[in-house]
Amino acid sequence: MDRRLFLSLSGISLAAACAGESAEKASVSTTVEKKVPAAEGRFFPPVIQKGPLGYKVIHDRMTYIEQYKYDNWKPEQAVKSWKDDSRLWKDFSWQWGSGQIPIQRRPMQILDGFFALGPGDYQQNIYLWDTGDGLLLVDPSYELFRPMIDTQIRQLGYEISQVRWVLITHMHWDHSQSAAAYEKRGAAVYIHADDADYITGKKAAQAVEMPEPVKNPVTFTDNDILKFGSLEMKVIHTPGHTPGSCCFSLDWKGTGVLISQDIVLHFGRHAWMGADYCNWDQYLASLWKLYNYPEAERWQVVLPGHSTIDLEGGKDSVYKVLQVASEIIRSRRSGEKIEWIDPFEFFYKRRITGKPEIEPLKS
Numbered sequence: 001m002d003r004r005l006f007l008s009l010s011g012i013s014l015a016a017a018c019a020g021e022s023a024e025k026a027s028v029s030t031t032v033e034k035k036v037p038a039a040e041g042r043f044f045p046p047v048i049q050k051g052p053l054g055y056k057v058i059h060d061r062m063t064y065i066e067q068y069k070y071d072n073w074k075p076e077q078a079v080k081s082w083k084d085d086s087r088l089w090k091d092f093s094w095q096w097g098s099g100q101i102p103i104q105r106r107p108m109q110i111l112d113g114f115f116a117l118g119p120g121d122y123q124q125n126i127y128l129w130d131t132g133d134g135l136l137l138v139d140p141s142y143e144l145f146r147p148m149i150d151t152q153i154r155q156l157g158y159e160i161s162q163v164r165w166v167l168i169t170h171m172h173w174d175h176s177q178s179a180a181a182y183e184k185r186g187a188a189v190y191i192h193a194d195d196a197d198y199i200t201g202k203k204a205a206q207a208v209e210m211p212e213p214v215k216n217p218v219t220f221t222d223n224d225i226l227k228f229g230s231l232e233m234k235v236i237h238t239p240g241h242t243p244g245s246c247c248f249s250l251d252w253k254g255t256g257v258l259i260s261q262d263i264v265l266h267f268g269r270h271a272w273m274g275a276d277y278c279n280w281d282q283y284l285a286s287l288w289k290l291y292n293y294p295e296a297e298r299w300q301v302v303l304p305g306h307s308t309i310d311l312e313g314g315k316d317s318v319y320k321v322l323q324v325a326s327e328i329i330r331s332r333r334s335g336e337k338i339e340w341i342d343p344f345e346f347f348y349k350r351r352i353t354g355k356p357e358i359e360p361l362k363s
Contacts, residue, residue, distance in 0.1 A: 042107075042155050042156050042157050043107045043108060043109045043115060043155075043156055044104070044105040044106065044107065044108050044109070045108070045109060046058045046104065046108055046109070046110060046309075046311075047103075047104045048311065049064070051067065051266065051267060051308070051310070052067055052070055052071070052267055052344075052347075053267070053313060053316055053317075053320075055310060055311065055312035055313040055316070056310075056311040056312045057266065057308050057309065057310055057311060058104065058108075058110070058116075058308065058309040058311065059104075059308050060104075060123055060307045060308055061092075061096075061121070062123065062307065063266055063267075063269075063307050063308040063344075064308075065085065065088060065089065065092065066342075066344040066345075067267075067344065068088070069082070069085060069088070069344065069348070070344045070347070070348050073348075075352045078345070078348055078349070078352070079349065079352075082342065082344075082345040082348075103120065104120060105120050106118055106119070106120045106152060107128075107152040107153075107155055107156055110301070110309065110311075111252055111253065111255060111301070112253055113129065113130040113131075113132075113252075113253075114127070114128070114129050114130070114252060115127070115128045115129075115156060116128075116309070117148075117149050117152045117153070118141065118145060118148070118149065118152075119145065119148060123306040123307045124141050124142075124145070124174065124305075124306060125139070125303065125304060125305055125306060125307070125309065126138070126139055126140060126141050126145070126149060127139065127259075127303060128153065128156070129228070129231055129252075130158075131228045131229025131230050131231045132229045132230040133164075133228075133229030133230065134162055134163070134164030134165070134228070134229055135153070135158060135162045135163045135164060135165075136163075136164070136165045136166075136167060136228040136229070136231060137149075137163050137165070137166045137167070137182065137187070138166075138167045138169070138259065138303075139167070139168060139169055139175040139176070139261070139305060140166055140175075140176070140177075140178045140179055140182060141174060141175060141177065141178060142173070142174060142177050142178060143177045143178045143181065143211055145178065146178040146181055149178075160185060161185065161186070163182055163185070163187050164186075164187055164188065164228070164229075165187060165188050165189075165190060165228050166179050166182045166183070166187050166188070166189045166190065167190045167191075167226070167228075167248075168189065168190065168191040168195070168199065168217075169245065169246055169247070169248075169259065169261035169262070169305065170191075170192075170195055170241060170242040170244060170245040170246065170261060170262065171191065171195035171196075171198035171199050171242055171244065172242065172262075173209045173210060174305075175261070175305060176191070176199050176210070176214075177209065177210060177211065179199060179214050180199075180210065180211075180212040180213060180214045180215070181212070183214055183215065183216070188218050189214050189216075189217045189218065190217065190218045190219075190220060190226065191214075191217050191218075191219060191220075191244065192219065192220060192221065192235070192237060192244030192245070192246045193219040193220065193221055193244065194237075194239070194242075194243040194244030195242055195243060195244025195245070196217050196219050196244070198210075198242075199213065199214045199217060200213050200214055200215070200217060201213035220235050220246075221235065221237065222235055222236070222237035223235060223236075223237075226248070231250065231252070232250065233248040233249060233250035233259070234248065234249045234250070234295075235248060236248065236249060236289065236290065236293065237286075238263045238286035238287075238289060238290065239279065239282045239283075239286060240263070240271065240273075240278065240279050240280065240281075240282035240283025240284070240285070240286050241261075241262050241263060241271040241272070241273065241278060241283060242275075242277060242278075243277055245261065245262070245263060245271075245286070246261070247259055247260050247261060247263055247264070247290060249293065249295045249299070251298075255300055255301055256295065256298035256299045256300050256301070256314070257299065257300070257301045257302075257303065258290075258296075258299040258301070258302050258303065258314050258318075259303045260290075260302050260303060260304050260305075260317075260318075261304065261305045262304070262305045262306065263283075263286060263287070263290070263321075264287070264290065264302060264304065264317055264318050264321045265304040265305075265306060265307055265308075265321065266302075266304065266307055266308035266309075266310060266317065267308070267317070267320055267343050267344065267347070268320035268321055268323060268324040268341075268343030268346070268347065269304075269307065269321070269324075269343050270283075270321050270324050270325050270328070270340075270341070270343075271283065273339050274339055280325070280328070280329050280332065281329075281363075283325060284322075284325055284326065284329060284361060284363065285363070287318060287321060287322045287325055287360075288322065288360075288362070290318045291315065291318045291319060291322055296314070296315045296318065297315060299314030299315055300312055300313070300314055301314065302314045302317050302318075319360075320343065322360045323357075323358040323360055324341050324343050324346065324358075325360075326358060326359075326360040326361040327341060327346070327358060328340075328341055329361055330361065
């Protein structure tokens with residue numbers, strides 16, 4: 001597996017060197033609002049930075065290094081090989097490990113009563129809401145992570161028995177594998193009807209490995225309103241990545257939030273589309289559905305299944321993914337076998353060559 005999948009920045013002010021530069025000379029154009037993430041009570045605050053669109057974000061390590069290259073690398077460096085960044089990773093990792101730069105720690109409070117859980121040095125995002133009438137756990141992830149997640153829930157001052165609901169955004173095992181364990185403890189597991197059979201074991205699929213099936217999932221469909229204590233959210237069915245992939249629109253204490261799972265990730269990063277059930281045309285339609293959604297203008301916080309969390313400009317994040325997905329689909333329709341574009345490299349090379357803004361495909 002790519003080393004980047006095991007490493008995340010999670011909000012660090014990078015003073016590491018890029019290829020050909022010393023750590024002392026390196027600089028970054030992003031702004032760190034909290035340089036030292038000291039624990040506040042039982043949780044850590046986010047280390048907030050500015051993303052490439054000028055919006056506030058909570059970066060992971062991989063994405064922050066990608067932005068460092070985007071902001072600082074000279075064209076000859078980037079064009080030669082965007083992936084030729086081993087010195088940057090090495091120098092940064094040394095400073096991070098020696099405590100010279102701040103790092104993002106978890107459990108982390110994103111908004112009042114709302115937290116990100118999981119390993120701090122991994123791209124997986126697991127979310128926890130205190131609804132006032134019990135806890136909602138979103139995408140509890142791998143069974144391997146469950147002891148850590150349980151510990152972090154207790155660290156926040158809660159008991160595991162307070163987890164009343166588990167919401168699965170889609171059936172992939174990196175989001176759903178430990179759901180059955182919470183069901184056995186009494187939590188209700190929610191998932192879209194089109195993905196339910198995969199987590200119950202009635203269907204087998206690529207990228208799904210459930211050590212123990214969920215027995216009685218609560219299913220929902222498009223436009224349903226889900227209520228978890230004081231928290232209400234509207235279901236937005238967004239198939240393409242999986243048949244039952246869903247996003248969720250909500251307002252949390254005055255902040256518009258989109259749970260975007262793997263459909264919309266930071267700065268154009270798109271969903272993995274390598275399984276037989278993945279459908280690019282459905283994915284494109286789902287992105288347009290989000291972009292034109294009646295509540296899209298008020299989305300500030302975008303909560304992806306992986307990597308950087310956007311704290312502002314939610315609709316613009318949707319548009320970036322729409323652009324990248326459109327470029328892939330154009331290439332596929334012309335006969336190219338392509339399933340992935342690195343968005344930072346892609347937008348960087350377009351910027352330095354003066355190429356115009358990408359016009360998204362309509363269908």
